[in-house]
Amino acid sequence: MATKLVDADAITIKNKAIIVICKLSNFPIISVGFVKILSISENFWFRKISEPVTINTEKKENIIKKTNCNIHDVIEESFIHLKLLFKNRNATIENDLIANQLNVLGSHEDLVNVIVNILENSIKYSTDLPLINVSTFNEADHIFIKITDNGMGMNNDVKEKIFDKFYRETKGNIHNVKGHGLGLSYVKKIVDLHFGTINVDSILDKGSTFTIKFPLNI
Numbered sequence: 001m002a003t004k005l006v007d008a009d010a011i012t013i014k015n016k017a018i019i020v021i022c023k024l025s026n027f028p029i030i031s032v033g034f035v036k037i038l039s040i041s042e043n044f045w046f047r048k049i050s051e052p053v054t055i056n057t058e059k060k061e062n063i064i065k066k067t068n069c070n071i072h073d074v075i076e077e078s079f080i081h082l083k084l085l086f087k088n089r090n091a092t093i094e095n096d097l098i099a100n101q102l103n104v105l106g107s108h109e110d111l112v113n114v115i116v117n118i119l120e121n122s123i124k125y126s127t128d129l130p131l132i133n134v135s136t137f138n139e140a141d142h143i144f145i146k147i148t149d150n151g152m153g154m155n156n157d158v159k160e161k162i163f164d165k166f167y168r169e170t171k172g173n174i175h176n177v178k179g180h181g182l183g184l185s186y187v188k189k190i191v192d193l194h195f196g197t198i199n200v201d202s203i204l205d206k207g208s209t210f211t212i213k214f215p216l217n218i
Contacts, residue, residue, distance in 0.1 A: 066107055066194075069111055074108060078115035085120070101216050104215065106214070114187050117184065118184075119134075121184070132147065133149075155202075159200055164185060196215070
């Protein structure tokens, strides 16, 4: 397997993310010991980052640790995690982060995984070149995150099921849509654990918009 040298900052980010992935996959942390300080397999990294995040959310409810989290920092870290996937699919990512009250009480790691899961879906269910817009705004004592894509969209029957465990739409080329079907059920559970809400608006063959609302930690 070919390796190449990368800069120290990239190594730090990638190693941390691999450790997170190993934790969520129930792999022992020692299993990432082969990721040396001066070399890393980009193919391995891309493959692991592209896999959906799955976790036992029933157990998660008892161990989730919350601190003051900046939502814009969460979104920026999500972009970093998916940088190679965006490049591979020639995706265009627009952002309109206008919220000025940004802090919520939550788990930074889990909130990053929520955004990563939704962005991954936006990429995987896009039939053309993906175009994704991520925006934030404040309303009352809440912060809203909107993620809009130009993907295949969904009908009302599908919208009612997408947060169910193991449900996955089979329209289109299913070989291009990898995963275990836990992504959006995981997202919904983590949002619930942060006293938030998530809903989706979608038009078949046009695209979807996911809207997440969290209470501010004021």
